[in-house]
Every structure is written in C-alpha cells, then in structure tokens.
Amino acid sequence: MDFFAWILIILLFSGSFIGLFYPIIPAILLVWIGVFVGHFFINDLIMSSWTWSSLLVITVAIFIADYIASMYFITKYGASLLGKRVATIGLIVGSFIIPPFGIFIVPFTAVFLIEYMQNHSMKQSGRIAAGTLLGFISSTIVKAFLHLLIIIIFLVDALLF
Numbered sequence: 001m002d003f004f005a006w007i008l009i010i011l012l013f014s015g016s017f018i019g020l021f022y023p024i025i026p027a028i029l030l031v032w033i034g035v036f037v038g039h040f041f042i043n044d045l046i047m048s049s050w051t052w053s054s055l056l057v058i059t060v061a062i063f064i065a066d067y068i069a070s071m072y073f074i075t076k077y078g079a080s081l082l083g084k085r086v087a088t089i090g091l092i093v094g095s096f097i098i099p100p101f102g103i104f105i106v107p108f109t110a111v112f113l114i115e116y117m118q119n120h121s122m123k124q125s126g127r128i129a130a131g132t133l134l135g136f137i138s139s140t141i142v143k144a145f146l147h148l149l150i151i152i153i154f155l156v157d158a159l160l161f
Helices: 002-021 027-042 049-076 081-094 102-117 122-160
Strands: none
Touching: 002 027, 002 122, 027 049, 027 122, 049 081, 049 122, 081 102, 081 122, 102 122
C-alpha cells in the first residue's frame, strides 16, 4: 500500500508544477493532497506539528507572493483596471489555446489590445503588456520555489523521521 501511496504522491507533486503553468490546475491543492495522502495512507505520525505549521505558512506565502508579484509589475507599467482583469482572463484562456505558449501569448496580446484601445500609445501598450508577462513569470518562479520548499520539508519529515 505504501508503494502506491508514494506513486500517487509523486504524481500529485509533479502535477503541482504543471499547475504553475496551467492556472486551471490548482497547483497548491495538488501539493496538499499529496501531503494528506502521505499522512493518511503511509503514516499519520510522519509529520510533526512544526512541519504542518511550516506548510501552512508557506502556503499563505504562495498566495501573497503570487498577488504581490503579479500586481507589482502590472501596476508598475501602468495597466488599467480593465487591463488587469483581461490579463487574468487571458491567462486562463491561454491555458487552453496553443499550450503551453498560450499562457504567454494570449494575456500579452489581450492586454496590449485593451490598453491600446484605451488610447495608450503603441509603445506604452507594449510596455504594459510586457509588465503583465513579467508579473506572471516572476510569480511563477516564486511559486515554484515555494512549492519545492513545501515538498522538501514534507520529504525530509516523511523519510528521515
């Protein structure tokens, strides 16, 4: 039974990294499901209270970092409220259009067009669209690092103690 639980955990953890690039896949939820599989199907004593607390704090940090990184670049480059909303919608729609490149092309193009239609110059619209892209990339890098940190903490606790 442990063997199959570990295979499932590996698949869930791997899927969480795919979810970083496909926003429709709840990446952090997959990590937590993997943690719970380890807890309930391998050994309910493998994780200390320190580990549970650490995972919870890192999870909250993921949501905060995602928001801050995305909004920082989008706001820094002067995106309108509509541009911010279109960037989010474009990211989701882009997940389904020419994967995995759609998550870069669709939001960039959509934000560029929306900002250009709101009487920004072509150059300014391009800068705002680039800011949207930088926000997504920086957010994804931070989330990937924090996902990896959660997985490492889980594995250290599960395998060494």
